[in-house]
Amino acid sequence: MGRYVVRRLLQMVPVFVGATLLIFLMVNVMGDPIAGLCGERQCDAATAAQLRSEFGLDQPLWQQYATYMGNVFTGDFGTAFNGQPVTELMAAAFPVTVRLTIVAILFELVVGISLGVLTGLSRGRPVDTGVLLLTLVVISVPTFVTGLVLQLLLGVEWGWIKPSVSPQAPFDELIVPGLVLASVSLAYVTRLTRTSIAENRRSDYVRTAVAKGLPRRRVVVRHLLRTSLIPVVTFIGTDIGALMGGAIVTERIFNIHGVGFQLYQGILRQNTQTVVGFVTVLVLVFLVANLLVDLLYAVLDPRIRYA
């Protein structure tokens, strides 16, 4: 197990370097970011040159990347165009998005898995068909539609929530945005759990457990659910990264100043430092989440053993 973890950690290094290099190249291909800084007019050449050297944009790309990576390892993610250190932007944005992600994941875990177990155990009954139809609707409606409709109904028409989230973004204000963010994944979690449960229900070990006379509750939770959760955990694990990076739409609708907002601003302003910095952290989140998922397999299913 220990060797497996070390090997996985080592594998992360090339993935990390490759991913950041790709992002670095992509943002740079878009051209000179200084051009957009002076509004509807051209920056005068002298000022532009000064700005370019301030942000290191006058150096060859490979050197920019090397400098950047060197700085990253000392914890310096550079400066955004508005003069703020990127780490400051991260300190403001990540806690907000992490909270939003936690809310979304909680929805997926609690609501998604419960519904999945419920429908998986009662296949073909009205409850099953109803939930299946509902998830189909949720999957097919784009997030921004769900978000805007909920915002309009709950925020403006009924006045239950504030349509926008305050800068502090406490958990209670993030419930509706979290639900919107989770909605599509939630539907997938439900369907995955349902299929998995329905399949494993007929397996030998479940039959054995039932034959031993174990209480139904114990059979479902300890035997059936545990193995059935493997595909679900894989999905949720990768979803953590996807939720954090993909919250742009949800964050825009509810005016949440999180990672999505910073990334969006960074891309609009072609701010290499911001975009690469945030993506770097997101890549790390992905990698760690994937590692955790793989480790969880062993916990969930004792049949899976690692060298």
Next chain:
Amino acid sequence: MRGFTHTRWLTGAAAVVLMATGCGGGASGAADGGMLTSSWGDPQNPLEPANTNEVQGGKVLDMVFRGLKRYDPRTGEAQNMLARSIDTTDSRHYTVRLRDGWTFSNGEKVTARSFTDAWNYGASLRNKQKNAYFFGYIEGYDQVHPEMGGQHADTLSGLKVVDDHTFTVTLNQKFSGFPDTLGYAAFAPLPRAFFTDHAGWLKTPVGNGPYAIESYTKGSQMTLRKWNGYPGGDKALNDGVILKVYTDSNTAYTDLMAGNLDLADDIPAAQLKNVRTDLGDRYINTPAGIIQTLAFPYYDQRWNRPGMEKVRTGLSMAINRDQITKTIFQRTRTPATDWTSPVLGADGGFKAGLCGRACTYDPAAAKRLVRQGGGIPGGSLRLTYNADTGSHRDWIDAVCNSINHALGDDNACVGNPVGTFADFRNQMAQHKMSGPFRAGWQMDYPLIQNFLQPLYFTGASSNDGQWTNSEFDELVDRANAETDPAKSVATFQQAEEVVRDNMAAIPLWYQNGNAGYSQRLTGVALNPFSVPVYNEIKVS
């Protein structure tokens, strides 16, 4: 910040359980007492007067600073503010005398040095200020801000402090409009703290205006309180303003509808249809000093050969401005009939109808002129624009439809979107435009000079199409040297006629400022820069 968030998570986790029933707390009032909340966008640059060149940062500077002059919020006329007098005999040497009794909100006196230090800082190449070129008229600018290489001097030789309340300005050319430019934020005075503790000053800028900044969370919110010691006549009539950053103007509008926001000064295009029924007379739609045009790449020989002015004029006549401003913009734009803006007023140089027939929709004449001029280069027009902000795509498509319809050719015109504004500016700077491109102009100060010189003068800062015409240049130089304002304006209008006869750029429409506000507010108005006049707003 970090410690604070950790405790929040814990309490928040409990809250999730408690709030799982779905109640998110009632929509309470937007702000306390006499404070109002207003929508805001994240400023692109650090908030320094000479470094702020967009509306969102300008909004704050307008509340926190007062300069030598101030533009009347209604007429746009430049009036003395801190200046007692700005005298000249030759339009080149100016003597500025300051009023007594002005201080910054930290108690420091505003003196002649507050201005000269600020201007020297703004002009200096070392400080990388994006508005540095505003000081380009002052003698010695080429020393502190040379086009190439390092700077040779630290201060502008044209600025001299005479005493605490007097300084002189020498320009490197005659410019009779110079005093009227001094209301622009770049010319604001700066306190000593700006220079001694720059980082600290940037965290909470200190100025001399009717408001003082109480707190500033970058990217989220700024709280401005009325400054009770403000000596000017335009004191704030409310207790303060909370500027909230919105990433999407739609959310700001939704918040306004839900009573969560008092003032939204950017009504999203999608809501323009409903805004009158939603807000009634709490919706403002007033002219602003903004004009949209289509510019041409004159560096491309195909667009610069003789006879092309006929094609350009023909294209102008192929655009149904009236219909587009009505259907796409819901009358928040006015079809343009000259190259300036109505906010200048007739005395300031706005001349309705100067464009004449060339700006009137006439498909038959359009088709004829384009044919006479030798047709569209390459057979098809590609209108380049940035698709990231605004609703540029909508109107570009409409303009193309109009041109295609008028010319009877479905392939005459297509839109050519560019992903980001930076890339759009990039292609422009590298002279890569293959056809006409979007060119918006928001005035810096309400002078006819500002609508013509930066855009059409040879080599000027915003002459992105590289149009050049010696007759125009000569007229502009003459107008700038003219000491009589009326004669100066008349000469500028002559120059504008040269722009028209060559159709240097196609004027499309004048843009209005849009805003909506809650029932708590009265006295809301937008100034000619489409920024709310915050100090005149009353909160009930």
